[in-house]
Amino acid sequence: MTQFKDNDSDLQQVAGNGLLHRRLFLGRGAAMLGGLGLFSASASAQQGPLQIPQWMLEPGAHMSGYGQRSQYEEGVQRIVGGAPGVSGSGVSFTPLQNLHGTITPNSLHFERHHSGVPNINPEEHRLLIHGLVSRPLVFSMDDLMRYPTVTRIQFLECSGNSFNNMLPEAQQAPVGVLHGLMSCSEWTGVPLSILMDEAGVEPEGDWVLAEGADAAAMSRSIPMEKIMDDAIIALYQNGERLRPENGYPMRLFLPGWEGNMAVKWLRRLKVNRDPTMTRDETSHYTDVLLDGRARMFTYPMAVKSVITSPSTGLNLNSGPGIYEITGLAWSGAGRIRRVEVSADGGASWAEAAISGPALDKSFTRFRMAWRWNGGPATLKSRAIDETGAVQPTRDELVSIHGERSNYHNNSIQTWHVAENSGEVSNVYA
Numbered sequence: 221m222t223q224f225k226d227n228d229s230d231l232q233q234v235a236g237n238g239l240l241h242r243r244l245f246l247g248r249g250a251a252m253l254g255g256l257g258l259f260s261a262s263a264s265a266q267q268g269p270l271q272i273p274q275w276m277l278e279p280g281a282h283m284s285g286y287g288q289r290s291q292y293e294e295g296v297q298r299i300v301g302g303a304p305g306v307s308g309s310g311v312s313f314t315p316l317q318n319l320h321g322t323i324t325p326n327s328l329h330f331e332r333h334h335s336g337v338p339n340i341n342p343e344e345h346r347l348l349i350h351g352l353v354s355r356p357l358v359f360s361m362d363d364l365m366r367y368p369t370v371t372r373i374q375f376l377e378c379s380g381n382s383f384n385n386m387l388p389e390a391q392q393a394p395v396g397v398l399h400g401l402m403s404c405s406e407w408t409g410v411p412l413s414i415l416m417d418e419a420g421v422e423p424e425g426d427w428v429l430a431e432g433a434d435a436a437a438m439s440r441s442i443p444m445e446k447i448m449d450d451a452i453i454a455l456y457q458n459g460e461r462l463r464p465e466n467g468y469p470m471r472l473f474l475p476g477w478e479g480n481m482a483v484k485w486l487r488r489l490k491v492n493r494d495p496t497m498t499r500d501e502t503s504h505y506t507d508v509l510l511d512g513r514a515r516m517f518t519y520p521m522a523v524k525s526v527i528t529s530p531s532t533g534l535n536l537n538s539g540p541g542i543y544e545i546t547g548l549a550w551s552g553a554g555r556i557r558r559v560e561v562s563a564d565g566g567a568s569w570a571e572a573a574i575s576g577p578a579l580d581k582s583f584t585r586f587r588m589a590w591r592w593n594g595g596p597a598t599l600k601s602r603a604i605d606e607t608g609a610v611q612p613t614r615d616e617l618v619s620i621h622g623e624r625s626n627y628h629n630n631s632i633q634t635w636h637v638a639e640n641s642g643e644v645s646n647v648y649a
């Protein structure tokens with residue numbers, strides 16, 4: 221946890237239990253805090269000149285063909301969970317507690333595999349578009365690379381993200397385990413509308429079956445409207461070719477929609493009159509409701525946010541003082557309009573500072589200055605998107621979904637900060 225030295229009594233509280241005005245994290249506000257010495261809790265030049273470290277006494281390593289992170293950062297890892305006894309089936313979580321900014325490094329992007337990661341030779345891989353089209357088409361990688369591309373920064377969230385917070389007891393796990401089935405990348409690929417126009421979709425072709433080239437032949441039905449709106453065949457992620465675990469050599473990408481539909485290792489798009497009712501969209505990815513009925517074809521990921529620090533394991537070790545509360549907000553419906561933070565369990569809220577432009581269907585980083593007085597605190601964040609949709613509380617979500625649904629949990633995360641120790645825990649409140 222970053223702690224600032226709290227020696228300015230003029231810092232204005234704007235909501236209960238010590239939340240400060242967002243201007244502290246906008247424009248010159250942070251510089252003002254610096255001028256007050258609030259960032260230098262432990263820094264002091266009084267101990268004399270710097271020592272000459274060993275690495276200044278000899279030349280460093282040579283250039284390398286492909287970069288690696290520092291050996292001192294190797295502890296930052298995806299948290300891998302598998303289905304017992306099922307090879308290659310399960311999830312790995314993005315360690316949100318270790319990440320800042322809004323872009324997820326490719327090596328830490330979350331994973332969900334249904335039958336392992338295929339080792340696909342791009343020379344042999346083909347994409348077929350067929351069904352209700354006037355001209356069935358087969359694309360090699362070389363064929364696809366000749367088409368125009370688009371580049372967008374957008375999130376991808378598993379429909380089952382935050383399923384841990386549907387368990388009867390709040391789990392004391394890192395924020396990455398609670399909410400890390402989501403990531404955000406710069407995606408580059410070919411707009412699918414171009415390929416569909418070339419194939420010539422028949423008037424009754426309202427649905428598209430998308431099938432992957434993994435051993436599960438994972439498949440979902442996609443409405444043609446989305447395919448023609450903003451769907452792409454993604455080829456690049458954060459500037460380099462997709463990683464195998466994220467669909468190399470190509471995946472479907474449907475901005476703002478549940479991750480499972482962004483079919484990886486894409487090999488086939490069949491235009492149909494109706495949805496196919498595949499195993500993956502009937503046995504999984506339907507939302508059981510409190511009254512026993514189930515919702516099918518729930519595609520957009522709703523407005524959501526989570527405070528990533530403080531969070532479980534990121535405790536307030538430095539004692540009372542000014543801290544930065546920071547987290548991520550996103551919405552499958554568009555841009556984030558506003559993020560509000562509460563330090564008193566939702567009794568009062570203050571608007572957080574948004575870093576940079578809030579991009580469409582992308583992670584948005586928010587920050588809030590907070591003066592912790594050493595007492596108990598209950599932290600929440602609440603996102604509002606450009607459609608006016610407001611992130612619900614857990615109680616509001618449960619009143620509709622019950623606690624049996626593992627999908628589409630966009631409810632507010634609550635962190636409890638313990639008096640004196642500053643230890644942070646996950647609570648339902």
Ligand code: CO
Pocket residue numbers: 379478505506507517518519627628
């Ligand atoms: Co859904």
